[in-house]
Amino acid sequence: MVSTQNNLMMRVLFFPWKRFLASLLLALMPLAAARSALVWSAGEGWKLQGGALVPLAANAIAKESDAVESAGAPEEVPEIAEMLKNMNKARRLQDEESYFRALGYYNDVVDAYRDLIDVYGVSFHVKGGITSFGKFPLSDPVFEFSPTTRLTARGTFGKEASRVLVHQNSILEIVAEAYYQRGIIYHKRSQFEKAYDSFQELIQHHPEYHRYGEVVERQYAVASAIKNGERPYLWGWIPWFTDSSRGLRYFEGVNRNAPYGPNAVRALLDKGMLALELDKRADAIDAFERIISNYPDSGFVPDAYLSLALAYERDVAGADWDQGSTRNALDIYTDFVQLYPAHPRAGEAVEAARRMRTTLAQNRLNIGLFYYEHRNNPRAAAIFFNEAINAAPDSEPAVEARKHLAVIRSRKPASRDVMDWIFGRFPLTPEGEYVVPPPPPKLEDMGFAAPSGESK
Numbered sequence: 225m226v227s228t229q230n231n232l233m234m235r236v237l238f239f240p241w242k243r244f245l246a247s248l249l250l251a252l253m254p255l256a257a258a259r260s261a262l263v264w265s266a267g268e269g270w271k272l273q274g275g276a277l278v279p280l281a282a283n284a285i286a287k288e289s290d291a292v293e294s295a296g297a298p299e300e301v302p303e304i305a306e307m308l309k310n311m312n313k314a315r316r317l318q319d320e321e322s323y324f325r326a327l328g329y330y331n332d333v334v335d336a337y338r339d340l341i342d343v344y345g346v347s348f349h350v351k352g353g354i355t356s357f358g359k360f361p362l363s364d365p366v367f368e369f370s371p372t373t374r375l376t377a378r379g380t381f382g383k384e385a386s387r388v389l390v391h392q393n394s395i396l397e398i399v400a401e402a403y404y405q406r407g408i409i410y411h412k413r414s415q416f417e418k419a420y421d422s423f424q425e426l427i428q429h430h431p432e433y434h435r436y437g438e439v440v441e442r443q444y445a446v447a448s449a450i451k452n453g454e455r456p457y458l459w460g461w462i463p464w465f466t467d468s469s470r471g472l473r474y475f476e477g478v479n480r481n482a483p484y485g486p487n488a489v490r491a492l493l494d495k496g497m498l499a500l501e502l503d504k505r506a507d508a509i510d511a512f513e514r515i516i517s518n519y520p521d522s523g524f525v526p527d528a529y530l531s532l533a534l535a536y537e538r539d540v541a542g543a544d545w546d547q548g549s550t551r552n553a554l555d556i557y558t559d560f561v562q563l564y565p566a567h568p569r570a571g572e573a574v575e576a577a578r579r580m581r582t583t584l585a586q587n588r589l590n591i592g593l594f595y596y597e598h599r600n601n602p603r604a605a606a607i608f609f610n611e612a613i614n615a616a617p618d619s620e621p622a623v624e625a626r627k628h629l630a631v632i633r634s635r636k637p638a639s640r641d642v643m644d645w646i647f648g649r650f651p652l653t654p655e656g657e658y659v660v661p662p663p664p665p666k667l668e669d670m671g672f673a674a675p676s677g678e679s680k
Contacts, residue, residue: 262397262401264315269308269312270312270398272398298391298395303336303340307333310332310333310336311329311402313329314328314333314402315405317329318409323409323413326405327409327410330402333402334403337398340395400430403426404426404438406422407419407442408442411442411446413457414449414454414456415457416446416450416454416470419446420446423443423446424477424481427481436482437485437486440482440487443474443477443481444475444487447491447494450467450471451475451494451498468498471494471498472495472504472507475491478491479491488519489519489522492512493511493512493515495507496531497531500535505535505538505539509536512528515528516529516532526569533552533557533573534576536553537576540580542583543587543590544587547587550580553576554577554584558577561573561574561577578616582619584615585621588611588612588615588621589608589612592608592609596632596638602632605628606629609632610629613626
């Protein structure tokens, strides 16, 4: 125990002052850090304003403190100066609507960023540990990532690497703006896929970008252009084939990138409507159900209810097929009328529910006729005729079902078909209580008081 205390005391007394100072600087830097801002003005072009140097880790700063102190302004770093030069050329060409040439310079900025990664051997967004920083070997290397300091490192760096690292906020701001402006140009040239992908790369690699919300809005605009049938142009010049299904992925991306943004619910609704147009009902049902469950207070929920019911209704193949989708559509139309009785489209939902009940009644009638005419089973037939009446009492199938029930009560057998003449009829099944159901029990017999005014 004494030995341990002595060792601890020796480590405190002989702790290098440079390392202590560097550790203190590293701890305090995130509290005072401010991001660089890339500002455009017609007179001066793109200018970096504000921002703090990104600290390297303790050991790196202690051994390369002179490199950090001499870092200077970001514009004095050759790589950053070249990026700003290309950004200014691109923006002026963009304002002149010379989009193709502007894209070339924006691409040069993005490529320069990738070259920095190649030269120095590591992305500014690296997570985890590595053993070297490009051509600069590290002593005791440890790389860590945090949203505030981005990349911190312990090890020995050359001055050139340090100058780039401490100005990485400025570099990232420039590259993010290049992605953003590039996406705008691609959209104007109707290169929808490249526009969306450029915005998506910006979101994935630079989520701290100060116009994140605008990026998502522009993605939504790209998806809407596809949904509205706007024609894409290959390389920005050649009219190309439309591909509306791409809009499904783009609308989904808008919702995923900003699930509580202003276009989150609308993106899901548009995805569902586009899926209905493309006859992809499973995708449509998924989108509408997510609106109802994830955004119950949204003003788009009533439209989602009706669209969901419509998606199920389009799955109805007719009265001769399975009625699962018919029942689902009927339930949703009924819920809509109960939840939104004053909605302008409530009458539309009532009519749709009546249509679904009629289809369900016709299905029950068809099954009843099958049992009566082809299976000589009036008991089963009567069950389905009664179900047809209960499903839609005022419909034509219900009227016909009542006629067939009257025939069954008269004990008139069904006409023989060809198979009956060849193989004989199915044995007669007693109809029993299903043909003439017993009267319901009286309330007083069940232990309840009869309603006032009702005769006993």
